[in-house]
Amino acid sequence: MTSSVSITLERCGRTFANGHTALHPLDLSIAAGETLVLLGPSGCGKTTTLRIISGLESPDAGGRVRFGERDVTQRPIEKRDVGMVFQNYALFPNMSVADNIAYGLKIQRLPATEIRQRVDEVMAMVDLQGFGERRIDALSGGQKQRVALARAIAVRPKVLLFDEPLAALDAKLRDRLRIEIGQLLRELNITAVYVTHDQAEAMALGDRIAVMQAGRIAQLGTPQEIYHRPSSAFVADFIGAVNRLEVIGSRPQGRLVVHGGELHGPHLSGLPSIYCRPEDIQIVETNVAAIQGCVIQSVFLGQTQRLMVDTGSSTPLQVDAPSREHWRVGEVIGLTIPPEVLFHPEQCNSQRDVQEVAHG
Amino acid sequence: MTTRIRFLLQLGFTLLVCLFMIVPVVMSALAGLTENYFVGLKSGLTLRWVNDVWQLYADTIWLSIRLALACLTVTVLLGVPAAYGLLRSRRRWANAIEEALLLPVAVPGLATALALLLAYGHYREFRDSWLFILVGHVLFTLPFMIRPVLSVMRTARLPQLEEAAASLGAGFWRRFLTVVVPNCMSGILAGALMVVTLSIGEFNITWMLHTPLTKTLPVGLADSYASMRLEIGSAYTLIFLVMIVPLLVAIQWAGRLTVQHH
Numbered sequence A: 001m002t003s004s005v006s007i008t009l010e011r012c013g014r015t016f017a018n019g020h021t022a023l024h025p026l027d028l029s030i031a032a033g034e035t036l037v038l039l040g041p042s043g044c045g046k047t048t049t050l051r052i053i054s055g056l057e058s059p060d061a062g063g064r065v066r067f068g069e070r071d072v073t074q075r076p077i078e079k080r081d082v083g084m085v086f087q088n089y090a091l092f093p094n095m096s097v098a099d100n101i102a103y104g105l106k107i108q109r110l111p112a113t114e115i116r117q118r119v120d121e122v123m124a125m126v127d128l129q130g131f132g133e134r135r136i137d138a139l140s141g142g143q144k145q146r147v148a149l150a151r152a153i154a155v156r157p158k159v160l161l162f163d164e165p166l167a168a169l170d171a172k173l174r175d176r177l178r179i180e181i182g183q184l185l186r187e188l189n190i191t192a193v194y195v196t197h198d199q200a201e202a203m204a205l206g207d208r209i210a211v212m213q214a215g216r217i218a219q220l221g222t223p224q225e226i227y228h229r230p231s232s233a234f235v236a237d238f239i240g241a242v243n244r245l246e247v248i249g250s251r252p253q254g255r256l257v258v259h260g261g262e263l264h265g266p267h268l269s270g271l272p273s274i275y276c277r278p279e280d281i282q283i284v285e286t287n288v289a290a291i292q293g294c295v296i297q298s299v300f301l302g303q304t305q306r307l308m309v310d311t312g313s314s315t316p317l318q319v320d321a322p323s324r325e326h327w328r329v330g331e332v333i334g335l336t337i338p339p340e341v342l343f344h345p346e347q348c349n350s351q352r353d354v355q356e357v358a359h360g
Numbered sequence B: 001m002t003t004r005i006r007f008l009l010q011l012g013f014t015l016l017v018c019l020f021m022i023v024p025v026v027m028s029a030l031a032g033l034t035e036n037y038f039v040g041l042k043s044g045l046t047l048r049w050v051n052d053v054w055q056l057y058a059d060t061i062w063l064s065i066r067l068a069l070a071c072l073t074v075t076v077l078l079g080v081p082a083a084y085g086l087l088r089s090r091r092r093w094a095n096a097i098e099e100a101l102l103l104p105v106a107v108p109g110l111a112t113a114l115a116l117l118l119a120y121g122h123y124r125e126f127r128d129s130w131l132f133i134l135v136g137h138v139l140f141t142l143p144f145m146i147r148p149v150l151s152v153m154r155t156a157r158l159p160q161l162e163e164a165a166a167s168l169g170a171g172f173w174r175r176f177l178t179v180v181v182p183n184c185m186s187g188i189l190a191g192a193l194m195v196v197t198l199s200i201g202e203f204n205i206t207w208m209l210h211t212p213l214t215k216t217l218p219v220g221l222a223d224s225y226a227s228m229r230l231e232i233g234s235a236y237t238l239i240f241l242v243m244i245v246p247l248l249v250a251i252q253w254a255g256r257l258t259v260q261h262h
């Protein structure tokens, strides 16, 4: 396998001819062999970023794209050694499965025997043995995406780029193929950029995740950092569910008054609101509870159930309870929230700054 | 009961209309095969007239075939890249150009021919050669190649396929030949049959542009109607039908293929 390469974007922005700025100038470094996920809502500039890396799109003047030490900004995609996998497969309908996979190898003018050998090899990697002679329109969506994957890795590219490759598949298949792509990326140890709007996919696949918002990177970090220490309310909200509790008063010794009771959070004093995840809230007997509320709805999620608890604030508190417990609407519930699971995006930022200073 | 009657009435009417249209064709074909049309079928069937036509007009038939094939080659070579260019250009420009291309179809052929004569008629060599007629035919048939190719291109997700090909290392020409052209084959086929049929049957432009040495089949046909026995004209028609009907059938078949494909 070709040794993998790092990718560096320097001040890469993109404003389209119609004046719309899809991407504000951004800097991004992706280490060799790393999988970076670009995550964000539709229209936030993920595809544009990916296309700038691939060479299908050029950054605005001043932007630079580097693969390793080499500046590839002026290189067209066909000279960049990138493999691409698209949402709608983009397989050549005029060719068989094997011919699709061999397409890039023929361009490299490899001898026929080697081409055949490599096609067989990658078809085995994506579990498509025996499908070589099939027509493309005789394949299911999942099989098509496997062919696309095989076609991209057959040429042994330096970089693999994915644009929402699983978005067109149904849930079960999506999970399976996601796991397989993850395994493949680890096996190949190839630099990969993976675009998705699905946070579960992002956390499962990414070594790091760049959460994007309106043409900017809102936060860049490992899945754990992004999930547990989101740098903004937007990120906290986009990755999983989050509760925002308004602080309506404070008492001595870091006691914060919120709707429905009092919480202990000395590290968060002085902030107007505090955040916590539904799964971090504990359900306890009402007589030892820090907060009390009234169950107004229960949403069954399978492995857990999500309770909506009215504590007197404008939005109900989301609390995860074991799936088999039975909660009636109107029932009073007691809750506690340990201080260590309470956070505030701005606080996460300053913590990170402190850490960086310490490490630096 | 009433539905049955209605069905029978409809069937009867349809058959009547068909007869109205088919009878003249059959009569004409038969006229070309009867010994003496005025005596009728009882004078006997013969291939004499067909043979006479061949003696007199074989050149026109060959010229028409040559013109049709040349016209096909030129329209494919011009039309497929042109359609691709239109696909890639801005919508507004593309529409304007597409409409401009239809002008030679909308304008009477005689006017197109006159314009060609005025513009290039004084280049004697060119004017006397069959290539002069070819230019007229290409002008007239080009939109019939571009349109089906463009419509197939528009539905074939070509930009996506090309991006995939480019990521695998394919440069422009390779992409064009291995991805673009094969994926609009059904459009090229439909256009090709249309172009050949129109070129073989074209009369207006050709009649204005032809010289005694560059007569095509339809021009010869007019000639024979005006100056020959009715049986010879009919036999000539028969030959024309034998050439054109398989093409028309093929057009239908290609049309269905295109629809199935998408």
Ligand SMILES: Nc1ncnc2c1ncn2[C@@H]1O[C@H](COP(=O)(O)OP(=O)(O)O)[C@@H](O)[C@H]1O
Binding pocket: A016, A017, A018, A020, A021, A022, A040, A041, A042, A043, A044, A045, A046, A047, A048, A049
């Ligand atoms: N070729 C283009 N011309 C004009 N605007 C574009 C073009 N491509 C994308 N955009 C706009 O840029 C923004 C970002 O697009 P994109 O990168 O595709 O977002 P994402 O992949 O995150 O959904 C969107 O608002 C989109 O409408």
Ligand SMILES: [Mg+2]
Binding pocket: A043, A046, A047
């Ligand atoms: Mg996108």
